Amino acid sequence: MMTHRYNKQQIEAFAQSVLNDGHCVLPNHFSPATLNSWREAFTPLLEDHIEREGKLRNRGPSRYYVTLPFAAPFADPSIYEDEDILAIAKLLVGEDMVMCQLATDTPLLGSDYQVVHRDAPPLFPETGIETPPFQIAINFPLVDVTLDNGPFETTRGTHMMSKEEGLHRMESGEIKLEPIPMQLGDVMIRDVRALHRGTPNFTQTPRPMVVIGYSRRWLYRPEVSIQIPRAALDTLSERARHLLRFNPIVESLEDKPDAEVYQSFAY
């Protein structure tokens, strides 16, 4: 039985931080034991990815975006149907939201500062006007994140201004990039429009960060999707089937694309 850790006021306060600042962090939210099993299962996927398409370097040097298969241990309802996260997400992207992404970002030794970017193009580029949120990312690392191993850096408030204005206010020093160190188990919820960047991992150990995307039901991001094996459908809760309803159903997870579809990432 999945339960809430936070009450209604606390859930609203987390959502309000995302609306105001662009992100919030739920400390110590997921079980480290679960995340350690994710890391073990992820390691060979990362190695395989680097071998097959590492040369593309599409996230910058020694930094990889790897989609996770919708299979154990990653197809875990205790993670993607977490009651607190779904309650916060619904306040941000609506009751009828969809889950559209299950993937990872991993800088290794040799990675660099990325250009400051957003993860989604503006809805109305002609206007420079931003709207309430339409896509959020749930981020949680599979190791502790320190200042040494490539902390995610983000800015406050830039999700509600044009990219140009956000960059201008950063240049003037009014808005600063802030590194977000995280313990294994911490979860960040962020509006993908906030200006941010990946930073270098100076250690020998990879720093995988999971990203689960929830968005408004009308948003289509052709870059991302979750391939749902037909055999898994019967095992899903009604809520999970609803969350995943616009994703492709596949006969086998072996039929995956040769390379990641999400190559161009910075908007």
Ligand SMILES: O=C(O)CCC(=O)C(=O)O
């Ligand atoms: O993993 C990170 O620290 C950030 C990566 C990122 O922002 C990206 O590749 O779009």
